[in-house]
Amino acid sequence: MPEHVIPGRTDGLITLSTADALWPALTASSGLPTAxxxxxxxxxxxxxxxxxxGSHVVETVETSAGRWSVPESDVxxxxxxxxxxxxxxxxxxxxxxxxxxxEQHNWGTLLRWRQRIAQDVQQPDGPEQTAQGEDGRLRHLAGIDWRRIFVERAHGQAMRTWWLPRAAVRLLDTAEHAERQWLQTAQTPHNGASPAGPPACPKPAAATAGQPPAPSPAALPRPYNGELKxxxxxxxxxxxxxxxxxxxxxxxxxRTAPAxxxxHCHEHGYARAPLCHSCNTLERPDHLYSNTIRVAGRYTRLFGTHATDWLRHWHRCPGCRARTTLPLPHLAAWTAHTACQSLRPTHRDPRSSRARTPxxxxxxxxxxxxxAPHSCLLTVAVDCCPSGEHRVLARVPYRQAAERFxxxxxxxxxxxxxxxxxxxLDGLPAQPRPVIADTSEEGLALFQEDDM
Structure with missing residues (x-):
């Protein structure tokens, strides 16, 4: 598009209303519908x-006149x-x-696009609500009008599933990553200056508004000693x-919070142990899609600092213990986080001249x-990598991953x-309890159980 003079432009900055008018014109040829x-x-x-x-963070500036503006070049x-x-x-x-x-992990960002879509779809008027209202509901995601590419499919009378084009999902995942990186940079002090504000760090032991204080150790319930084994x-x-x-x-x-x-193990159907909400959320694989998980930072605790506790907990399932393995999503996370750790690219840490960060x-x-372990294959990749987005690091057969574990x-x-x-075997049945796959025509394994 040829350059032209933008009304309201001052030293490369344009007002928000001007930027609103410019954005649709600049993205008219985009394959993704914009809002x-x-x-x-x-x-x-x-x-x-x-x-x-999209995947670009445009910084806002408050001018001396008290008006908010953005750099036109960034737009x-x-x-x-x-x-x-x-x-x-x-x-x-x-x-x-x-x-x-x-529950998807939000990485502490503001985007949370999966949760926002879920909230909007579940409203009585659904995703067809116009984006022009003043009710405070979601209008767009990173500048994209997702309603125009959103697909809802019916599977029977009760089951409905939500779909987006793969390119849109990847873009929104990349946008969430870009936003998180920007927030981390904005909170890091430079040249000895203090950051604008410290990130919110929850303190589980402290009482929050509207909740009673944590009970004293003497008032806690009894320890779990394998009664449900x-x-x-x-x-x-x-x-x-x-x-x-x-x-x-x-x-x-x-062993501190009430359960x-x-x-329980979704592959074999056995109960493991009672957990508190925090540990249960930490243990849950961080699914992006039904057969894909994101290897979040919390896996450092699961397979590193607190590995002994978690390994003992996972092997409370007789099926996993007898076969010396983990459920498939957990084994996949371990393979990426531990077995393929040396393959992950690194770059220089801007805060240190010697340190490198993944x-x-x-x-x-x-x-x-x-x-069918002979045909099961794990693929480990890196998203949002400067050397190539969605770069494949390794393809590991299931049997090889299990032996490494x-x-x-x-x-x-x-x-x-x-x-x-x-x-x-500890009384393990000869035939393991089957995992029930998703019944949709796409064949995505959801590891759902038929009797729950």
Missing amino acids: AAVFTCFPADARAGYVLL RQAAAKLNAVKIDRHDLVRIGPFRTAQ GQLYSVLSRKPGISRKIAGWTCAVC AVLD CGLLRVSWTGSHH RVWLAQTAPAAAAAAGPDR
């Missing part, structure tokens, strides 16, 4: 210091990046709802009073099932390894 009023419409907030457009750069995205509206990815992954979750979950019984134990992992849920975001997906388990948690193995 109007992206600089002044929710969730954009100039006072936050930036506006997210054009964001539009150019968005126009370069190629979209196939028939190549769809399911974005929800997921029964086994209802070897029992099926499908049977326990139907027993009267099971919720009160679970609440009578402390969390089997952290709230009964964690770049991008680790992602691991799989094809096939653990029931056995060796690592013996080194990391000898006691858990000694209790495992094919000679310690």
